[in-house]
Amino acid sequence: MDPIQLWNAIKEDLRKTTSEFSFATFIDSLTPVAVVENENNTVTLQLTSNHEDVANEWQGDTSSYRESFIQSAMMATMSLNGQPTFVLPSVTYIEPQPTQLNFSSEQATTTSNETDDASALASNFITKATLNPEFRFDTFVSSDENREAYSVAQAVADNPGTQWNPLLIYGGVGLGKTHLMQSIGNAVLERSPEAKVKFITTEDFINDFTEALRRGPKATEAFKREYRSTDLLMVDDVQFLAGKEKIQEEFFNTFNAITRENNQIVLTSDKLPKEIPGLEMRLVTRFGQGYSANITKPDLPTRVAILRNKSEQENLNIPNDVIDEIAAAVDTNVRDLEGVFNQVVGKMRFSKAPITVETARAILETMSFKRQRAITVPIIQDTVATYFDVTVSDLNGKKRNKEIVVPRQIAMYLARELTQDSLPQIGRTFGGKDHTTVMHSTEKIEKQIAEDEQLQRQVGEIREKLRN
Numbered sequence: 530m531d532p533i534q535l536w537n538a539i540k541e542d543l544r545k546t547t548s549e550f551s552f553a554t555f556i557d558s559l560t561p562v563a564v565v566e567n568e569n570n571t572v573t574l575q576l577t578s579n580h581e582d583v584a585n586e587w588q589g590d591t592s593s594y595r596e597s598f599i600q601s602a603m604m605a606t607m608s609l610n611g612q613p614t615f616v617l618p619s620v621t622y623i624e625p626q627p628t629q630l631n632f633s634s635e636q637a638t639t640t641s642n643e644t645d646d647a648s649a650l651a652s653n654f655i656t657k658a659t660l661n662p663e664f665r666f667d668t669f670v671s672s673d674e675n676r677e678a679y680s681v682a683q684a685v686a687d688n689p690g691t692q693w694n695p696l697l698i699y700g701g702v703g704l705g706k707t708h709l710m711q712s713i714g715n716a717v718l719e720r721s722p723e724a725k726v727k728f729i730t731t732e733d734f735i736n737d738f739t740e741a742l743r744r745g746p747k748a749t750e751a752f753k754r755e756y757r758s759t760d761l762l763m764v765d766d767v768q769f770l771a772g773k774e775k776i777q778e779e780f781f782n783t784f785n786a787i788t789r790e791n792n793q794i795v796l797t798s799d800k801l802p803k804e805i806p807g808l809e810m811r812l813v814t815r816f817g818q819g820y821s822a823n824i825t826k827p828d829l830p831t832r833v834a835i836l837r838n839k840s841e842q843e844n845l846n847i848p849n850d851v852i853d854e855i856a857a858a859v860d861t862n863v864r865d866l867e868g869v870f871n872q873v874v875g876k877m878r879f880s881k882a883p884i885t886v887e888t889a890r891a892i893l894e895t896m897s898f899k900r901q902r903a904i905t906v907p908i909i910q911d912t913v914a915t916y917f918d919v920t921v922s923d924l925n926g927k928k929r930n931k932e933i934v935v936p937r938q939i940a941m942y943l944a945r946e947l948t949q950d951s952l953p954q955i956g957r958t959f960g961g962k963d964h965t966t967v968m969h970s971t972e973k974i975e976k977q978i979a980e981d982e983q984l985q986r987q988v989g990e991i992r993e994k995l996r997n
């Protein structure tokens with residue numbers, strides 16, 4: 530039985546029976562891994578999700594009632610007596626939140642030593658997220674897009690609390706910021722197992738502090754001791770501090786206490802602190818006082834290298850053409866790349882069939898990834914020439930009449946916008962023109978587009994044609 534087909538049918542039923550919100554949040558982001566036929570005439574549908582939050586939700590205590598929806602839909606659509614199970618996706622690494630113990634102040638006052646008392650209190654409610662052992666420097670593929678961040682992270686791991694403090698790693702979602710940050714933690718712990726290393730998300734920090742305040746002064750004191758006494762504090766996604774004044778104040782104090790002792794702080798964020806609206810200036814300056822390293826989207830060769838590396842590490846024999854197909858289609862971020870890869874591996878494992886480019890394509894389509902056609906200067910020239918009913922030789926030639934000059938300038942403008950080619954490279958492709966001609970044409974169209982609606986529409990239509 531094809532898991533994709535089965536899941537699509539079930540989804541159609543669930544779309545009618547669940548609210549739009551629940552469908553979008555909990556159902557639509559799931560992907561089928563396999564259908565296992567059991568001995569007792571039941572089937573198990575294995576599902577997974579690349580979204581960490583959704584995955585955590587499905588692993589949590591409240592998931593069973595949602596699972597029963599899927600079970601009913603399996604019965605209704607396919608007359609299948611089935612059991613959905615959730616396959617842990619490889620992106621879910623953070624340990625579930627610790628069980629909240631019932632703390633009472635009477636209990637705490639029975640401990641004599643104040644520090645022990647504070648530690649005992651802290652352990653009752655403070656998040657103990659552990660490091661993912663797979664997030665190490667040797668499992669991280671270093672490339673142009675992350676080399677600076679990789680090198681400075683290694684320097685911090687070698688000499689924490691010295692020069693680069695805090696280290697801030699920033700960039701878009703799923704690009705490896707957490708991986709790199711935790712690599713520092715794992716490296717420090719490997720060298721000094723007794724070091725007090727703490728990794729948390731900003732949300733953990735907020736929750737812990739709010740809970741400490743709710744529990745009263747002793748818990749608040751325990752919170753401060755716990756956080757401020759770390760040798761290495763790693764906080765993920767500090768952009769979520771935005772707009773939370775009281776939390777920012779506590780964070781500021783925690784930050785100062787740790788750096789004053791020459792202990793190390795590592796932060797990640799989706800953007801530079803000065804670009805985070807609602808982040809107080811004193812934090813903006815503190816966060817920027819060490820080193821800020823950017824990670825950007827991986828290009829095609831890096832994506833291929835990441836998948837090859839993963840395939841090797843997991844001893845999988847994924848053919849190169851399959852890897853190339855996935856890498857070419859998934860250009861959003863590494864998390865998505867891994868999501869498709871895991872799906873392919875799941876398919877290979879559960880269907881016990883060798884994986885081919887065709888299977889990979891089918892999976893990519895189900896997951897809404899389409900191989901992007903690379904836009905090159907010749908493709909742009911061809912599209913522009915057809916649009917204006919002129920020839921590519923006209924564009925590359927020397928004719929100065931308006932009917933040719935405008936399409937030529939538009940083609941140069943789009944070549945600048947849609948390709949990585951330099952001005953001289955573009956000039957060469959246009960029949961050996963000088964780079965200043967390309968620059969002049971680009972600037973001219975840029976200026977005119979703002980005033981001329983017809984030109985704006987024409988450029989828009991050509992851009993559309995190129996992207997489809």
Ligand SMILES: Nc1ncnc2c1ncn2[C@@H]1O[C@H](COP(=O)(O)OP(=O)(O)OP(=O)(O)O)[C@@H](O)[C@H]1O
Pocket residue numbers: 619620668669670671675701702703704705706707708709766797799835863864867
């Ligand atoms: N260069 C890389 N080499 C190997 N694996 C990578 C690389 N970059 C990212 N990954 C993998 O991609 C996944 C997503 O990375 P990570 O969680 O570190 O992203 P992030 O930037 O912290 O995302 P977010 O902003 O959503 O928290 C992880 O499984 C990570 O191991």
